[in-house]
Amino acid sequence: MSTLRNDYFLKALQRQSTPYTPVWIMRQAGRYLPEYRATRQKAGDFLNLCKNPNLATEVTLQPLDRYPLLDASILFSDILTIPDAMGLGLYFELGEGPKFERPLREEADIQKLNIPDVGKDLKYVTDAVSQIKQALQGRVPLIGFSGSPWTLATYMVEGQGGTDFLTIKKMAYSRPDLLHHILKTMTEAVTQYLHAQIEAGVDTIMIFDSWGGALSHQGYLEFSLPYMKVILSNLKMLTQKKIPSIIFTKGGGLWLEDQLTAGSDALGLDWQTDISAAKKRVGNHVVLQGNLDPAILLSKPEAIEKEVKRILDGFGHGSGHIFNLGHGITEHTPPEHVDVMLRKVRDYSQQFHTT
Ligand code: CP3
Helix, strand or coil, rough: CCHHHHHHHHHHHHCCCCCCEEECCCCCCCEEEHHHHHHHHHHEEEEEHHHHHHHHHHHHHHHHHHHHCCCEECCCCCCCCHHCCCCEEEHHHHHCCCEEECCCCCCHHHHHHCCHHHHHHHHHHHHHHHHHHHCCCCCCCCCEEEHHHHHHHHHHCEEEEECCHHHHHHHHHHHHHHHHHHHHHHHHHHHHHHHHHHHHHHEEEEEEECHHHHCCHHHHHHHHHHHHHHHHHHHHHCCCCCCCCEEEEECCHHHHHHHHHCCCCCCECCCCCCCCHHHHHCCCCCEEEECCCHHHHHHCCHHHHHHHHHHHHHHHHCCCCCCCCCCCCCCCCCHHHHHHHHHHHHHHHHHHHCC
């Protein structure tokens, strides 16, 4: 069905053969690019940028224009659009992470939590998806995304990022019923949100479980993983479209075998996991996406090439690997270092795809 000019990323997600290892970069549209900073300034701030489909389209395409070796694009948005649409009062202070004016702490507020009207309150996201698809003209596939219920809940309850998660963990241990109520509500919201993105035209979906790794082993199995599994199985029922899926639990390398039960096509790996060991553990069940340490891009070209090579050697021969960073690219990355990484992936990976 594909009218894509470059569908190697989708092929790799289905473990079909490709001439080289496809690659994209988490947060590929972002502050390390001067053109992104210029558009953000035009928008006024980051949230305005997300909420303006024309500008969101512009920044989604910026990394593709600069780096022709990218094999996928990702919707420019944020995982916190859902809690924002739920009325928690999302704001960003320059140089700091996201914060909420009204964090979710009181039982009464938790019981009152309503899922947003995706067709209305989050229409700017699906409008951006349609516009981006049009602007891409089939160059590469478009990835849609959401946060995992657990990760969204951490921001909603803590009220900000970068905490030690003591507020939400206290809730997990003392009032698991309340936390499960939040997680169930978010699961419904995420399902509707991703369904709307699929209907608007994204080619793949990715669930970012950025803070799954903060949980204990038991906690992960109770509060994070099962909800991602429900979302993926709900989506399979809701849509006729066969859209591949990726789940990424940052800090989740210990639980790869458990993650197989979620039913995604791919698992994201952060940089702490050795990719060759990960491949042995998951076998042929899923594709692996990752896992270069984003910090390497701050170093020298030779060091970058060496690390790219190490990861490609680690995965070895055959399909089923999508090259990426182990987490988002940092804003201090020199843009030309991205070229070095992409060129090395393209040149060095071809030997692993000969039949
Ligand atoms: O990957 C992409 O290019 C698509 C865009 C994207 C953004 N956020 C843009 C963004 C994606 C996929 C996200 C997901 C996201 N947002 C996650 C999951 C991925 C991860 O990093 O673990 C999380 C946890 C968030 C919440 C969030 N939004 C944080 C913690 C921050 C601050 C980060 C920082 O580096 O300061 C944001 C803001 C944000 N989201 C920026 C961008 C480009 C920077 C905002 C700016 O321009 O000032």
